Amino acid sequence: MTWKANILTLYPEIYPGYLSYSLLGKALEKKIWELNIYNLRDFGEGKHKTVDDKPFGGGAGMIIKPDILGNAIEETLIKNHAQQSLVYLSPKGRPFKQIDAKNFSQSSGVSILCGHFEGIDQRVLDIYEIEEISMGDYILSGGEVASFTFLDSILRLLPGVLGNEASIEDESFSDDLLEYPQYTKPQEYKNIKVPDVLLSGNHEEIEKWRKEKSIEITKKNRPDMLKHEKSKK
Numbered sequence: 001m002t003w004k005a006n007i008l009t010l011y012p013e014i015y016p017g018y019l020s021y022s023l024l025g026k027a028l029e030k031k032i033w034e035l036n037i038y039n040l041r042d043f044g045e046g047k048h049k050t051v052d053d054k055p056f057g058g059g060a061g062m063i064i065k066p067d068i069l070g071n072a073i074e075e076t077l078i079k080n081h082a083q084q085s086l087v088y089l090s091p092k093g094r095p096f097k098q099i100d101a102k103n104f105s106q107s108s109g110v111s112i113l114c115g116h117f118e119g120i121d122q123r124v125l126d127i128y129e130i131e132e133i134s135m136g137d138y139i140l141s142g143g144e145v146a147s148f149t150f151l152d153s154i155l156r157l158l159p160g161v162l163g164n165e166a167s168i169e170d171e172s173f174s175d176d177l178l179e180y181p182q183y184t185k186p187q188e189y190k191n192i193k194v195p196d197v198l199l200s201g202n203h204e205e206i207e208k209w210r211k212e213k214s215i216e217i218t219k220k221n222r223p224d225m226l227k228h229e230k231s232k233k
Contacts, residue, residue, distance in 0.1 A: 003033040003158055004109030005151055006081045008072055010051070010116050011144055012039045018148050019155075027161040033109075038076040043068050052117050061118030069113075069124050077111040078128075084109040086130040089146040090119070091139055093132030096150065100133070105157035112150070114143030176225055178218045180210040 007015065015037050020028060027033055044051045045068065052062035077086060087110055104110055113120070113130060125132065135146045156162055183194040197209045218225050 001108065002031050003105070003107075003155075004036065004081060004084055005033060005155075006036040006038070006077055006084060006109065006111040007114060007147060008038045008040055008076055008112070009114040009144055009147075010040050011114075011142070012037045014144050019151060023161055023163070024152065024155050027155065027158065030160070032158055032160050033155055036081070038072070040064075040069070040072050043072040043075070055118065059118070063118055064115065064120040066121035066123045069120055070127065073113070073124070073128055077113070081109070081111050084111045086111050086113065086128055087150075088113045088115060088120070088125060088130045088132050089135060089143040089150060090115060090132045091134050091137070093134040096133050096135050096153075098153070101153040102157055104154045110154070112143070112147050114147055116142040175214075177211075177214040178222060178225070180213040180217070 009015070016025075016028065016035050019025065019035065028035065040051055041049045051068050052064050055061070055063045073086070077084075085107070089112065124130070133150070135149055140146055183198060187194045187199070195209065197205050200206070215226075
């Protein structure tokens with residue numbers, strides 16, 4: 001079954017963009033996954049295809065109108081892809097985690113609503129029960145940029161996308177730890193040598209070293225992850 005990525009956006013010309021390159025692009029050609037893009041502007045009002053208006057209560061920026069957005073969602077994402085869950089990429093959503101990427105990769109696909117301006121009318125989120133997901137504690141100009149990151153993290157987990165499926169198991173966040181350091185040839189570079197243990201051929205010692213380094217790096221860069229791990233025990 002082909003995994004489906006469906007996107008409703010004001011800027012359809014952006015896609016597939018990055019997603020058409022490297023392993024993801026090859027997987028797209030092989031139909032491991034497919035990309036369906038819909039232009040929100042097609043549902044706009046008047047000569048200029050207006051999709052937004054000023055927020056009630058005042059404030060800066062414009063809000064995408066609920067009637068226009070709702071109609072677009074029904075005629076595209078729901079009509080054509082009812083089996084895929086609806087997601088709105090927003091800084092006020094719940095934080096996106098690696099486990100979420102895994103769960104989405106095991107589904108039939110996902111429909112993404114890309115916001116712009118100051119956001120969308122809350123009633124759309126409530127009526128269509130759209131899940132809000134945040135890609136991080138920062139603000140972007142639109143959901144399109146976030147969608148590339150969101151989809152990349154999911155698509156690479158689909159069977160047949162990566163050349164070495166085993167590499168997924170050793171990556172950061174796979175066991176609630178950041179990944180250990182990696183090295184390749186030459187064995188010495190600018191007076192820095194590859195750790196002897198990695199050249200020893202002793203797989204038990206290598207695994208032990210990697211685990212120690214993962215813990216060390218996690219403690220330094222993401223101590224909150226170690227606290228989370230302790231809380232599960």
